[in-house]
Amino acid sequence: MQRNVRHSVCPHDCPSTCALEIDVLDGRRIGTVRGAEGNSYTSGVICAKVARYAERIHHLDRLTRPLLRTGPKGSGQFRPISWEEALDRVAAAFVAASQKHGAEAVWPYYYAGTMGLLQRDGINRLRHVMRYSRQAKTICTSICEAGWMAGVGRCTGPDPREMAQSDLIVMWGGNPVATQVNAMTHITRARKERGAKLVVIDPYRTGTAAVADMHLALRPGTDAALACAVMHVAFRDGYADREYMARFSDFPAELEAHLAARSPAWAARITGLDVSEIEDFARLYCTTRRAYIRLGYGFARSRNGAESMHAVTCLPTVTGKWPYEGAGALWSYRSIYNWDRTLIEGLDAIDPATRVLDMSRLASILTGDRDALGDGPPVHAMLIQNSNPATVAPDTNRVRRGLLREDLFVAVHEQFMTETAQLADVILPATMFMEHDDLYQAGGHSHIQIGAKLIEPPGESRSNHMVLQGLAARLGAQHRGFEMSAMEIIDWTLRASGWPDAKTVLEQHWIDVAPPIAEAHFHNGFPQADKRFHFAPDWRAIGPGWARMPTLPDYMPTTDEATAERPFRMVTAPARQFLNTTFTETSTSREREGRPTVLLHPADATRLDIADGERVRLGNARGEVVLHARLFDGLQPGVLVAESVWPNAAFEGGIGINALTSDDPAPPMGGAVFHDTAVWLRSAAAEMPLAAD
Ligand code: SF4
8 A cells, every 4th residue: 555654743842843754544543653864853763752653643532522610620520512612611701800800810821732833822812912911931941041042142053963073062951862862863973973972961860871971960950060160171271262252252351260269179069070070071171172062951940040051151152162063052943933923923912011920930820929920910711722730830739729719710722631621611622733734943953844734633623723713703802813724824924934935845844944154153243232142141131030140150059959858959850751741641651651750869768768669758848749769879869850740640649749849930031940949858658648638
């Protein structure tokens, strides 16, 4: 039988945004999913969880009909209703909340369950037209972005495919073996063809660290201290490129003296690394011209994360590496696409006076914190798309309490009965990426792609765009974007942004919009107003929390430090087989992950008399959770890693790991501090079983 291989794009929250080739079996089913060989970043490789996508898209637990809650909130009791009734009910709840409390009492909430620009961000069009509360998208990227922008000025940099031309690749705070597997393709090429070295900087021995030439397992949240020590060595040992700094940076007069006090010995006390490890890494970095730093997100999920990011971006500037191919640093390519988002997001309808709510502070917002609410009305109605905050948002116990409020109406548009959907009043069944049209950019490379609808959705599932059209009609929300099909908006957006039209992109499968080398390597200056990299950033221009930021690159001792009562620092790193909570529905991913587990150093286990596999209880002022301990010597004593995000239901008492994380906003412009949590740990053997409140 002739195979029907169609192109598509991985929509998941991963910088690789892989180009896919999918066997479409008929109008309703798919077979094998592979990485596109011809795409120069994907290079035929995708991660195992997406290669198994037929298991997810054809899962028998897919939601297929709109549902209405029939029992108490959170009881899980629902009955099917028609789409007409479902959309009528959502619209009526929004109208009622607006009339009683003002339009800002309605808060459409979303994030990156799909990364397609139209289906993900179209919710903003409804928000803007209706003057509903706006959303600061802080749960993932804002800390990194603040730190990157502070120094470099724009989210761009040397092409990640250049890693294949590097002699040293520093993977800082990322684990591409588990997330964005394609980075390993280019790193492996450099190692095979050039004998390049791979250094991983991460609090624990990840899959990537396990295959690296050097692994610096520092204490969580101390990355800026390590970066400052490397710069100290650069100045001390004559590797600082003063000419480059004088020409291409603000090169503050006090920088060298400032760094003179931040020696490897100073950094060793903060990071927990040996002085010799820091010296060795600094020497390797400083003496390798083609050294490429690939920055992940993990190290920045901390109260001092923005400064950590900024400090790391200073390294190729101090050593003058940015101009060379195979050298420099990259966090994200998100700025290179120059999108005109007017139609997708209804930017022409924004009322700048409408309040902005910080999505990472959902717990505080839904439980009535005046500061988090911006002194505006409480939130009384929500539409949640592409997100599962009952599990992934910080401070689960308070999030759950908020979502259970009787005076809050919640509609959830979802693919599965997530833990957020279980708390909803109305549930709407959602399509997956092969069941609708969407437009994709990549954070980790430079391709624009369209994922066209390939198969029919199961049951009555509808795309985000269709749901927004249905609500707009009922709410009287006028915008031409609601009158257009998804592909019409994609086509308009491409052309308005200066790119080829949708037909061309579909025919070519992708277009590569990589910046020219001179631009990517900042040969003519950095994308700051003064064309210079900033060692002394204008933090005031970046976010309202600017006053808490240091003048020069530095370690900020502002993390949730270990204390006698809470002696462990915990990181909730991504589990390889899950992507946030996506793929927690598939049995293969769950089987491969096993069970909620915390990695514990054997020395800590001996001191606390805890055996491998034993139930342990972790806690702090926000809550307590029970996991199984796994003894692991790939981290420092006093550090815990709980690979995540397992559903709450997978834990004893239904209380998941984010019960421990805080919704404190990281300065200067907010962001969730998932890897910045101090906890106590003890054996759970003699304790009462946990139960959700
Ligand atoms: S590596 Fe990332 S982008 Fe590629 S298939 Fe897996 S999740 Fe999707």
